[in-house]
Amino acid sequence: MADLSVNLCGIDFKNPIIPASGVFGYGREYEEFYDLSELGGIATKGTTAQKRTGNLSPRIAETPFGMLNSVGLQNPGVDHFIAKELPYLLTKNTVILANIAGSTQEECAEVAEKLDATQVHMIELNISCPNVKQGGAAFGTSCAMAEQVVSAVRKATSKPLIVKLSPNVTSITDIAKAVESAGADAVSLINTLLGMRIDVHTRRPVLRNNMGGLSGAAIFPVAVRMVWQTANAVKIPVIGMGGVTSGEDAIELMMAGASAVQVGMAVFTDPYAPVRIVREINQFLDAKQIPAVRDVIGTVQPW
Amino acid sequence: MKYLQGKFPILKKQALARDVYRFWISCQEVAKIAQPGQFVHILPPGFGLRRPISIAGIDPEHGILQIVFVIKHEGTRILSELRQGDELDMIAPLGHGFTLLPEASHVVLVGGGIGVPPMLPLAAYYGEKATAVSGFRSFQQVILQEDLENYGASTICCTEDGSAGAIQGFVTTPLEQLLAEGVDAVFACGSQPMLKAVAELCIKNHTYCEISMEERMACGIGACLGCACKIKNPDTEEIQFLHVCKNGPVFKAEEVIW
Structure with missing residues (x-):
């Protein structure tokens, strides 16, 4: 049994695998399958200051080796999260990353401030949601706006602050450096790639929102590339995600420079994916006689 | 246990009409607890998302479920090509019947x-x-x-x-x-x-x-909020997006906003 533990921003994770925000709700539905303590952490459903109803249906479209979604940050609001979901999650012996979002800097800061007063372990600021009209991706696609919103949230909390980056940018490293200089303790990437499908029989977009975020195995090579570029550009830790479906995928993102790995769409294909990936990482390390998963972080040997 | 994921053998297959198939599936645990109106979430081999298919027969005594589905696109076509003895990767039973x-x-x-x-x-x-x-x-x-x-x-x-x-x-x-x-x-x-x-x-x-009701789904268990359906609380008149997979698929007629 290899040592699977990792440490990010001073927080100990028993293993590097974290179900990504949005696919896992607040974990309750997956407890029917396994104990949440088997997970390194859980990134909770994106929380905004007020309750949000989200977009109209259809919100889901399957694509080759992937999917589009346009849920649109449906959530019950931060007060509900703190009162009804967080206390329960904090009893589960796993690291809780509260994912937050907002239409304005002030909203993001307000949510962060409320969470700062709780026992949540980390805050993951989403500046990259492609499915909301205001804020969301707009924050994540301009260095100046990314810096401003991260600065505002940084002032509101002393919790370890992860900033979740959008891949829908010309230079991921410029954005990563901007949020690092604004006080981010870590970055996580990649969020979904903006995509679209059209039903050629009806001439209507498959998603009611027209466009949506592409995730799944189809985007994995983009994730590897962006994690690698980012890990080489910033000093803060990188959490990798985007189409991870196996232990070897997770190892690959870690070799590219990720200190931990989030799992998204794979949870829909196989609800056991996160715990299976933990097992597969261990098998890989044991087979290669690598004593600790930490030993693979950033070890790609580029040509 | 409310639902489980597993691989369950197809006991028998029948074509009911053009592009419409019936499977009898051996799954003791699911047949014991399934209710009318619930569905199973089936992964077609080689696909990333599951297909929600309503339960068409529950035989707890013999541990057999029936499903009937129509070929809509590629995923259900692949399902229709499975044979007696093949296994179905299923999460079931799901939803509120x-x-x-x-x-x-x-x-x-x-x-x-x-x-x-x-x-x-x-x-x-x-x-x-x-x-x-x-x-x-x-x-x-x-x-x-x-x-x-x-x-x-x-x-x-x-x-x-x-x-x-x-x-x-x-x-x-x-x-x-x-x-x-x-x-x-x-x-x-x-x-x-x-x-x-x-x-x-x-x-x-x-x-x-x-x-x-029917809607495109991802998780099938109420976590991803993909299959939203506009629902009115008849008492408070409050309108909210509930989810076909967990709150439904069955809703009261007066609750649904069309």
């Missing part, structure tokens, strides 16, 4: 096309107290009328072109007459226009009605 009313003396089960299969477990429960009104485009699509009758239900079959059944036209024609005669409850599954028409008729006649 139909309310069972032991006191009811006459209920109507309205199924449109591939919405007929989920009426079978209700026919099994209500037996002779049920009238099953089924609607199809044409004689080639007619399915499961004998199965409904074998459970004791009386059947009224409607086809849009009049090529089969007693009625040419839509399910609403016989439903209106049945409602006028007085029924305790209506349960329906089918296309959205059909469900809307059935819901409006029942509301107008002050008859209790539950409808089974």
Whole structure:
């Protein structure tokens, strides 16, 4: 049994695998399958200051080796999260990353401030949601706006602050450096790639929102590339995600420079994916006689 | 246990009509707890997302579930190519099913096309107290009328072109007459226009009605919030997006915002 533990921003994770925000709700539905303590952490459903109803249906479209979604940050609001979901999650012996979002800097800061007063372990600021009209991706696609919103949230909390980056940018490293200089303790990437499908029989977009975020195995090579570029550009830790479906995928993102790995769409294909990936990482390390998963972080040997 | 994921063997396969298949699946644990109106979430081999398919038969004694599905696109086509002895990767049973009313003396089960299969477990429960009104485009699509009758239900079959059944036209024609005669409850599954028409008729006649909705899904268990459906709380008038996979697929007719 290899040592699977990792440490990010001073927080100990028993293993590097974290179900990504949005696919896992607040974990309750997956407890029917396994104990949440088997997970390194859980990134909770994106929380905004007020309750949000989200977009109209259809919100889901399957694509080759992937999917589009346009849920649109449906959530019950931060007060509900703190009162009804967080206390329960904090009893589960796993690291809780509260994912937050907002239409304005002030909203993001307000949510962060409320969470700062709780026992949540980390805050993951989403500046990259492609499915909301205001804020969301707009924050994540301009260095100046990314810096401003991260600065505002940084002032509101002393919790370890992860900033979740959008891949829908010309230079991921410029954005990563901007949020690092604004006080981010870590970055996580990649969020979904903006995509679209059209039903050629009806001439209507498959998603009611027209466009949506592409995730799944189809985007994995983009994730590897962006994690690698980012890990080489910033000093803060990188959490990798985007189409991870196996232990070897997770190892690959870690070799590219990720200190931990989030799992998204794979949870829909196989609800056991996160715990299976933990097992597969261990098998890989044991087979290669690598004593600790930490030993693979950033070890790609580029040509 | 509310639901589980596993691989379950197909015991028997039957073609019911063009592109419509029935599987009998061996899954003791699921058959023990499944309720009429619930669904199974099946992963077609090689795909990333599962397909929600309603349960068309529950046999807890022998540990057998039935499903009936139509080939819509590639995923269901791959499913249709599976054979007896192959295994289905399934999460089941899922969703909130139909309310069972032991006191009811006459209920109507309205199924449109591939919405007929989920009426079978209700026919099994209500037996002779049920009238099953089924609607199809044409004689080639007619399915499961004998199965409904074998459970004791009386059947009224409607086809849009009049090529089969007693009625040419839509399910609403016989439903209106049945409602006028007085029924305790209506349960329906089918296309959205059909469900809307059935819901409006029942509301107008002050008859209790539950409808089974469909929406594109990802997780199937209420975590991802993909399959949103606009629902009104009849008491508070509050409108919210609930989820077909967990809060539904069965909703009360007066709750659904069309």
